[in-house]
Amino acid sequence: MSAAPVPFSLVGIDHVVFLVDDMPSALGFYYGVLGCQPGYTYPALGMEQVWCGSALIVLWDITHPGAGNAVPPVAGGRNVDHVCIATGPFDHDALRAHLGRHGVEIDREAMHGGARGMGHSFYIRDPFGNKIEIKGPAVYPDGRG
Template structure:
């Protein structure tokens, strides 16, 4: 007999990304992706950014306050990628937007997700984290 958990997953709550340049990371997530600052937590070397209904927590592992999150292996990854539901967008306009910010599309294609199958662009943030910008209609 399969038992269901005593809860229902409603969506992505937050993702914690380790970064080594907080200013560059915040520029990427604010200016390129369109997130807004939810809360600064300098005591933890963190900034929380609002990404729709979810949060992206950035931890500056180059700072003393963010040392708690440094991976044991230098350069080790803690996430494969984070997929952001970016709503509907025009492909040419999205390509132009990314190019205007010197953001390279490292992979693209039709990908399934929480809502549907549609076009996704994979890019990297300044810390090298892979971010999937997934269109949904």
């Protein structure tokens, strides 16, 4: 199937927005557990953006008066299954220990495909129940990785 031409070219994911209800807890997780860096801040909206490599994760506090448009239309409704964060090579035991020190449970580990090929993934949740996949680089049958 051939796609119709579009008037733009795709570059990659720019940002993902997560709805949260405790900004200090959210920032603690994304800075302390995932190592994200401070991004843009929008205090009038109750919004903080954190850098995740070259993409942004937007944290929007639904308890903030400026976040009226952020409240999900259905109470408790989900609008994102998970976000996959691509990483460089890592020691699996060291990651398990790091997550444990922060009280973050690993939902599961798996070998999954992605934009960079088959790689080892750890699935965790942030303090608000958002599922995060931490995915290492591709592992090849010949041992390259």
